[in-house]
Structure formats: C-alpha cells, structure tokens
Amino acid sequence: MANKKRVVITGLGIFSPLGVGIGEYWRNLLKNNFPIKKISLFPIGEFKCKYAFQIGKFKFNSYFKDLKSDYIPRSTQFLLIAVKTALKDSNLQNKAYYDENEIGVFTSSIYGDWSSNEAFYNSTLLKGPDSVNPMAFPPAICNYPSNYVSMINNFKGANLTFSSGFQGGLEAINFASSLIKQGYIKTAVVNGLNDLASGHYLQLSLQKLLYKPDKRKKYRMRIFDNNRDGFILGENSSTIILESIIEAKKRKAKMYAEVLGYSANFGKNIDDYTRVITDAIKDSGLRACDIDLCMLNANGIKSMDSKEINAVRTVFKDYLNKIDLVAIKENNGECEGASSIIQTLVGVKAIHSNIIPPPVYRYDSLNGISGLKLKNNSKRKRITNVLINSFDLEGNNASLIVKKV
C-alpha cells in the first residue's frame, strides 16, 4: 500500500478513574483495578445501582493554568485534559510539527454535555427566559466539547461530534482516517467522552440496563457471568492521535499502530454482528486467521453479550484457539460514547507493548455455558492485528481493525 494512503496512531491520552495519561492508566489496567465508587455527583437514593466508575475531584488548573474552570463544563474539562495528555504522548505540543489548519477534531459523545443542557432548559422552562444566562446556551449544544478542543488548541480542520451511540468512536476514527488518506487533513484528534449526569442515569435505570448488586453486595461488572444483568456506568475521556504515516515519519513520531479496516451496519441480530465483523476483516485485506486479539463490546447485557460471542464464534470458527478476547468494560464501566475509543486505545497499546490486559477470555468448548474461559491476569503475546467491536443498544454496529506498523 502506498505510504500516502496509510494512517497511523501516534498518540494516546486518557482521563479516567483508572488514571490520567496512558502510562498511569495502563499500569492500573494491568493490575486489573476496577475503581468503582458510590455516586456522589447527584442523589441516587431511589435506584438500586448506586455505584459508577466516577471521576473524583480533580484540579483542572493543574493542567490548564490560564483557563478559568468555572466557565468550562465538567465534561469539557475531561476532554481538554485527555487531549492534552495525548498531544504530549505524541510529542505534538510543539507547534512547529503541525499546521493548525490541517488538524481536525472528531469526538464521540452521545449528549455532549447533558448537565449543561439540563441546566439551560431548567432555567428557561421552569424559571423563565429572563433567568437565562446567554453564555450558558452554547454548552447546551452537543458539539460544544469538541468545539472547545478546537478553540483552545486553535485546530481549524474539520470538527465533528458523533452521537450515534457506543460505536460513534469507531465512526470518528474511520472518517478521520479517510480525510487523512485523501490529504485534506494531516492530523486528527479523535476523542470519546462520557460523563455522569443525573437525567441520563435515571433514564438507564428506568430502562433496567444498570447492574443490580448481587446478594453479596459485590460491585463488579459480571461480564459473561451467568447471572449478569446489566452494566455499571463509567466516566471517561480518551483520545487517540491519527496521522498520515508520511507526517509521522517526517517528525520521527512513535507509531503505535496502523488503522487498517472498518465496517458499520444496523441491526440487532447475530447475523448483523457477524456481518459487521466479517466486512471489517475484508475491508482490511486480512483473513479471520490473521486476528490475534478481539476487543469485545461485552458490557454485561446478557442478550448482547451472547450475540457477540456467537458472532465471534461464527467468524473465527476454525481459529478460536488462537484469538484472545478482552472485555475491558469490566474495569472501565460502560462509557457509552467513549467506550469504543477506550477499546481502541487499549488494543493499540496491547499491540505496542505485546501485553494483553485482563480480563482475558479464551474460547473453550468444554467450559461453561458461554464456552469462555476467563483469565484475570495480563498476558504476554506478540500481537499484530486487533479487532475492535462496538455495538450500540439500539442496533448501530461497527468494527475496526488496527495492526502493528
């Protein structure tokens, strides 16, 4: 493949309960930590699930000395910090390395900032238009966090927010890669963002999608457990930096992995899951036997997890003893719009370090109902090609393939 058509990942950044920056996050992930906390952002008295992967108190000004945090919504602060850590990781802090007009920002977030939206509506509807602060209006629009990243960094290339669902991050990666391949931008800052907001928490709770603690009051997402019954929400902002391989080589950037193939479709059946995985492998020019690791969508929702495993079983039928399956939502929670970016970030780091973080699953036809055998420790293995699956609750599906450069 000609160099100009290749897109590589040169930076990883994250702001999450597991850590700030890829180094700290990765260390805690390998230790199989799961930093669940009792939700303190809003009252949760009426609901059974009272825990989440909530980001604790943090000092925004220790990351951005010149910005007034009072005027920046909490979720936008997450995003700015994640982007900052990614730019640092990719050594793109130095403006000599890029043209601001050729950097795009692509953010997957289901609501933008729900809390700002709710606050703005509340003042308009309940207190009347006179109580409205005009500066509270822009943060109520979905694309605000992503725009803020462009504004603070003066990135003038395309700026898009994907609110399609959990798989929005993979859509963002695919579109950003396409623009880089065509030469319309040179660099893309691709983000996932999810924060805890009371209204959304309520919505998921009423939809009975949230985990209920078992009799032992043990709070841990029980992915693939026979008694699993939902997910625990997670807050997170994560960022990956995409560049054309030419630009990356020119500035001698570290190259974590290459973006290779992608597919998206719509539907909630096993056939739809199978088709999206198969099409992504085909798009990447690989065969099923070439995949070493699959970053699962698995989030503890029984019907979805079973369908995903059945789809994986169908696609990799002759190679199931070769492929490792990782379900990192157990350690991060379901981070919705951010989830597929975190999965990509972990898959990419696994390629780069040749370490698979826990929990690792292997298919074992003799073991249990799901046929999956769990290993709770990290694992060393040379990894070349990684499949990332992301399936939204409503039927939006996407799969992405990344490979060692």
Place this chain on the structure above:
Amino acid sequence: MKKRVVITGIGVVSPIGTGKETFWKALIRGKNGVEKAKKLDTSKYRTHMAAEVKDFDPKKFIEPKRVKSYSLLTQYAIAVVKMALDDSKLNISSGNRVGIAMGANTADPLVFAEALIFWSKHKRSLTPSHIYEKLNTNLPVVKTAQYFGLKGPCTVIPAACAAGNTNIAYAFDLIKTGKADAMFAGGYACMNHLAYSGFNKMRAMSPQYCQPFDKNRKGMIIGEGAGVILIEDMECALRRKAKIYAEILGYGLGCDAYNPAMPDPEGSGGMIATKMALKMAKVSPHDIDYINAHGTGTISNDRMEARIINNIFKSKDNGVKVSSIKSMVGHCMGAASGIEACASALIVERDIIPPNINYSEPDPYCDIDIVANTALKKRVNIMLSNAFAFGGDAGVIVVGKFKR
C-alpha cells in the same frame, strides 16, 4: 475514490411547504414562511416570530396506528426519508448497503423538555416510558432506520446548524470508500424553547422578518422542519435507471476555533471548508455559478460569509449569484442545510435560482451579487451550499449538474 455520488431522491418538510413540488413552487415564488409563533408560547420572549411547519400530516407518511409512538422530530425524520425513498424508487429490501446519516443540535428537545417538566412535578423514578425511552440523541435516526428496515450504517452527527451538510459529507465519504451503496443524508429540527430562548437571550433574533445581507436586517428567525437527500453510488443509480437530480462533487469541513458563540469575523473555518470543497470537487472558483448562502440575517454571520465569498469568488466580478433561502424558511437549525441540499438538487436540475427575499438596501459590508426578491432563471452547472454553525463548525457541499 473514483466512485461518483449522485442525488436520486428528495424529501422535505419545511415552513413553506411539505413535499418536493410544494416546497419548490413556494421557493421560486419567494414565499415568506415567517409568521407569529403558534407552537411555542413566546409571551415571555423579546421576539415572537418563527418559521413553523404548517402543513405536516404525519399520517401521510407513517402508518396511522404508529404515529403516536414517535416524537414530532422522529415523525419529521421518517416523513422525509419516506418521501426521498418514494421519489427515488429504490428497493431497499434488496440489500444491506443502504444507510442513514442525519443530525440536529441536541437530543430531541421536545422530549427533553417534557422530561424536565415532569421531573419538576413528580418523582423522577415515575417517569413514563414514552419519555425516558426517547431521550437518546440518536433516537430519531435509529427509529427511522428501524421503520424502513435499513441495514447499512446509521449515524448521527449533531453539528448544530451545519448538521445537514456534515452528515451529507459523511455519507458521501462512505459511498466513495465503498462502505455503502446509498445513504439518506440530512438533518431535522423542531420548534423548541432551547433554541428560541438561547438565541433570544443572545439578541440574535429578528422581531419581524429574516433579511440576510440587507443593511436593515435585525437578526435571524428560528425555523423547523427536515430535509434529506438520497445519495447513491452513480453506478448503482444508472444500473437501476434511477432519475438523477444532480451530482455531489465534493464537500469541505472546517472550524473557526474562535469563540463558542460568535463566528470568526475573518471566516477562517468557512474559508478552509470552501477551499477544501473546491479542491475535492476539482473545480475552480470561476466554475461556480451560484452559492446558496448560510445567510442567517445576523450581522456577524452575513459579513463573515460575504467576506469568504468575496475573497474566494469575487462574486460581483465573476457573476457568482448568491441568495439565502433562510429569508423564506427561517433558520431551521439542524434541518437547515438538509433542506438547503434539497433546494440545491432542484436548482441544479431546473436552472432557477430562488430569491433572497426581504432585501431592499444592500449592506455595504456584504458586497456580493444577491438574487434579490425575485427568482432568477440562470443555468446552474455547479453550485455551493454553505452551512456555518454555532461553535464555528463549517460544512460546504458542491453540487453539480449530472453528466455521464
């Protein structure tokens, strides 16, 4: 990247009419869709005008027994997709490669408002399912995909007032890269207090009409509706002998990176998007016959856009005509550039440029060649449609006459 992408279906719900032909007739007649708002109580606001949809009957597009299960926003989305589908005569049951990409500003604002009012009066845990099940931003698009049994990519890009063009750009890319054969692409919006209150408080709204590029303009008028075009791989369209309205030649995207609420006076994001669109379409500024302006009728937006048009196209010297249909349909927010894409396809097909109504005195800072008050018969081979959103997002598409 050699695939070509053509427009084969149009679906529109607008303040000046629902359906392609009703919309078109009103457009070239210069019909003003702005009236005193009826769908919102505006008594506490500074302004009271709106461009509301007046002739929408959901039962014409949705099975009557299912109408109530959808919010108004979802009804708009389903209606425009149904119109575009019927118009294109595409058989979607024959394949898995037809998808949808549409967007708005936020999650469904009417459902959100209903939720907040309910929560202010009752225990939150008693929220009825018709509210909590519809709160996700992606719901109108997901429900539309489910309604028609679409199996291709299903995407929601809420790029505010540039949502239509941004989703068209994304859908175009999926077809060009072979990831879909056909996509419904556009945007939707309904009258709501979020937008009305926000823009009112920012003093961006006109108390009377919308007068883009006029010296005496007083601001924008909030509108509503939905617009979708069905775009298709040209080979697929030709194979099934579809009617082709026009070809999408390219798109451009950029960002002002300037201010959350104000456009960059220099128009940096729009400039980048316009240059990218021309480059992708492989056309020069001299090839452009007409620009469907974003033209909201606010001083800051109009002057910024006029600056871009003059810098790149030298509108008056080169005879590049400009008009803003927002003078008729208002600013339909997330639906704006979707509706304008429908208009663009018809303009290129029929060689008539709709007027910029309510235009009496040129703003000297907007020295561009406006098609004032009356439609203009002119051959339009290639045109641009601009969308510049809140937060600085810019999306521009290039539409051309289809030639084999």
